[in-house]
Amino acid sequence: MDFNTRLLHGSAVKKYPEGATVPAVAQVSAFAYDTPEQLEKVFNNRAPGYAYSRIGNPTVDAFEQRICELEGGTAAVACSSGMAAITAALMNILQEGDEVIAGSGLFGGTIDLFGDLESFGIKTKFVNHITVEEIAPLITEKTKAVFGEVIGNPGLDVADIRPAADFVHERGIPLLLDSTTATPYLVQPLQLGADIVIHSSSKYINGGGNAISGVIVDGGSFLWDVEKYPRMAEYQKFGAFAYTAKLRSGIWRNMGGCLAPVNAFLNIVGMETLGLRMERICSNAHKLAGALSQFEGVTVNYPALPDSPYKEITDRQLGGRGGGIITMRTGSKEKAYRLMNRLKYACNATNIGDIRTLVIHPASTIYAHSTPERRQAAGVYEDTVRISVGIEDANDLICDFTEALRA
């Protein structure tokens, strides 16, 4: 099955009661059983079933299974937000004294999270790009995870997954990738050697901009060395499910960042059109980036443009599709704001992956808490505008942006 067929007919798409084509919203907190013996069995994983929606819920399960199939993972765990997913994915394997190596062009919230983890004795070293050359000198005995984004938001640098994964695996370290901006439509990082894939499913997966959520997908092939990861020892018996078993019975369940059933439902409905939307969004973004790059005085950053340093890796790894985000330098903050104020269709909103085109001035919003160095490393300048391209007609978007630029 190809991507769009798999979205609708894959093995994760089950037969639902009464022939319903999408699962019902199991909008309940707890599940009742006839006897305390039955509940005991369910509670202790000795019988299938649900006990409490923080720990498991049929609608959330259905969403997890669909994402897991699309990414080709062994298991998926849904969370209340992308940030909850990133936090749980990292805390599942890190402890005091550990170090992480992370990319720079990352989502601002993720960079802030690495700052928060310092209070727990977890230190992060940043590289400009997730490449063997940049990671190699920073690896120490204490390095327990390498974290990056497949396409950085807002940096738009593209990670070359296979060589980075091979290199860190030789050193017993897993590669965790946030694939929010790429989506499984562009690439399935687990197939290229990544170990854990994380999404803010609030974005392209949901697609309609109507629910916050996140998900962690486990590739299941990383071999956890119990000397390096002592807390993984008791989960070794779960084999390919060791990471997920630890997550489900530990930090994920206890932190409480579970996905609401109705949000899982909205994600399932949304993700059935992921392929169609991404095809349109990538095509629109490519055309718009091309048109904008014709203008004097603006610099356009889009990975699929011929002059992008990531053009080659975009062609090789992402099938030439550059995703839905464009960043553009306009010359000054004033010019950026003047442009944004003239746009007819683009909403000023701090989100990406919506069907609507959105714009934001990152330096004064999502990157407002960052140091100038961090901003620069993420390609965020005073004059940068980030565009999250929607599914409007390409000609209308091009007219809107080019008229605003001319004015």
Ligand SMILES: *Cc1c(COP(=O)(O)O)cnc(C)c1O
């Ligand atoms: C939005 C985003 C996040 C955070 O997700 P939330 O759902 O907003 O918590 C993480 N990573 C990337 C790349 C994002 O775009």
